[in-house]
Structures are given as structure tokens and as C-alpha cells.
Amino acid sequence: ARLKKAFKELDTYLQELLDETLDPNRPKQETESFIDLLMQIYKDQPFSIKFTHENVKAMILDIVVPGTDTAAAVVVWAMTYLIKYPEAMKKAQDEVRSVIGDKGYVSEEDIPNLPYLKAVIKESLRLE
Template identity: 50%
Template sequence: EEHLDLNRPKPEHEDLVDVLLRVQKDPNQAITLNNEQIKGVLTDMFIAGTDTSSATLVWIMTELIRNPSAMIKAQDEVRGVVKGKGKVEEGDISRLVYLKLVIKEALRLHPPAPLLVPRETTESCMIAGYEIPAKTRVFVNAKSIATDPKCWDNRNEFQPERFLDSSIDFKGQNFELLPFGAGRRGCPGIDFSLLLIELALANLLHHFDWTLPHGVRAEDVSMEEAFGLTVHKRTPLCLVAVPVNV
């Protein structure tokens, strides 16, 4: 309703709702959109961006609590960059180099959706000696690709530094790492989801020190997965947050 208000000041930059409403009014579009369809698109974006983000944050914190040196390094970087400020803001993210490596490594080990959106072959082809007929439904296992020993050294180890001198990214151009898929069937909420993860993680590390409950050792933290559309930890992660004066 706010975006449909004719008295609304023209925004400096269009958001997604503005774009969808502009497309709706364009008579040259092959596909028409009504308001209910626009609401559906926005709901899909929100759900895809929030559920996967929350699951990924839990996996990142799980890996960091099991790898204290990585936790300390990430916290030191965030607190150094944001020193003197009450919270991490979007403009700070580009300077958090190690934090981005941590997120990338966590997405490698724990892609939010291990099986990507199904594809269908348009023609027959041969893959690794197997004949794949046309119109075969194909499921891509992003988790197996991201832990393939042919592509990754110490494939099951959490090592953010592996990406320090690497150009591999997860935006769909490097097929060794596809947590969000690739091409036209890639995740439409990747930028929204990634920004949520970066800001939330940076602020969690900035404002708190994190420990395990008394008597719980890092090696006792379960890494068992609960499978679904999004892969969550089967056992909820329980941490103690100690506020830090920043």
C-alpha cells in the first residue's frame, strides 16, 4: 500500500517492490503481474532469504565455536574495523575480509540446500561414460561437489584461509562451489540472504564473546544434520553469550 500511494515521494533508488510494480504497468511485458502475484514473489524471496540465512548462521557459529582460533581472528577483525561504533553497518562489510572467508567456508561445508533446483536435459549426452537421455530430470548435489577430494584439500576441515588466494566464489561462476546454484535457476535471494548473514554475524561477534555451557567440550558439539528443504542442525546449538563493552 505504501508503494502504491500516489503521494509517496519518488525514492532515490528503486527497491524490489518498485521494480515489480513498474513491470506490472509495462504493456510490453509478455507476462502480466497482478498484486497477488507480486505478494507471492515477495513472500518467496523473504522465506528463501530468512530460513536459509538463519540455518547458515547456526552452522557458522557451530564451526567457530569448534575452531577457537578462527573465532578470535574474526572477532578481532570486526572489532578493529568497527572500533568506536555501536554496531556494524552495511558500509563496514566490505572491509571485513576474514569474515567473508568464514562465511564462504561455512557455505562450502553446509550449503543451505544440498540438492539444487532440479534441471532437465534438453538433449542426450554422455557424462563420465553414462548416457543421459533427453528429458532426464537431473538433481545436482551441491554438498558432494563442495567436498569433492578432487577439488578440495582437507575437504571436511573448516579452513577459511583456503580462500585467501583463491578466486573461487559462490555466485555461480565456479562450479566447485554452488551453495546458491547457478544460471537462471540460481537462488534469487542470494544478495538479500548474504547481506543478512554478514550483518548478523558481524554484530554477534562484535558485541559478544561466545562460550559453550559449563562442562560441554567443543568436540561434544553435534554436527548431525536434519534434512529438509533447508538443512538445519538436528540438535539445536546452545552457546553462552558474554556481552562485551565496545
């Protein structure tokens, strides 16, 4: 019963965060939070599957709750930002393709030659 209550309280808190983010009367923020970005994706629905409030809550928990796979979370956020900014995605893709050529994968030796991709990853870490 206590566990159910704790999950209910957490869900209520997360829903309040989402509602606050969606509030049209909310003052414009100087920088976007990852919740702002997720809610923009929620509003735009750019995927072939429906992106729900539950998906948003799960992604928030993946970032906030200790013990989650940080490396995977960084990849998720980097990809989320790249989806939102397609010109940045194109630039990162072009850089990777020019460096790896026909090899088909990025190796550790390639990393020094991928400054834009490194910047995207660092920016994702900084923002989240």
C-alpha cells in the first residue's frame, strides 16, 4: 500500500510538471528544459507511434531517477535534440559519414576527427 501511494504521488508530481509546462500563461523561459523539449515533441507528434504523457513521464524518470543507464539517456537526449533541430542532425550525419567513409561504424580512433558530434554530445550533457 505504501509503494502504491508513493508511485501515485510521483505520478501526480510528474503530471503537475507536464501541466505547468503546457500552460499557455507560463512565462517564456530563457532556455528550454528537457521537459519543455519532450512536451514540444508531444505536441508535434513527429513519430509514427503516438507519444503520450506516460512516455514523457517515463523519459523524465529515466533522467532523474538514480541508477538508470546514463550513457543510454545521453543518447536519447542527443537524438531528441537532433530531431528537434534537423539542420544540426544533418551536420552531425555529414561529419560522421565523411570521417568513417565505407567503414560503416565509428571507432575510437575516429573520435578526434568528430568535433561537431562531440559538441552535440557535450551540449546534450550540459542541457540535461
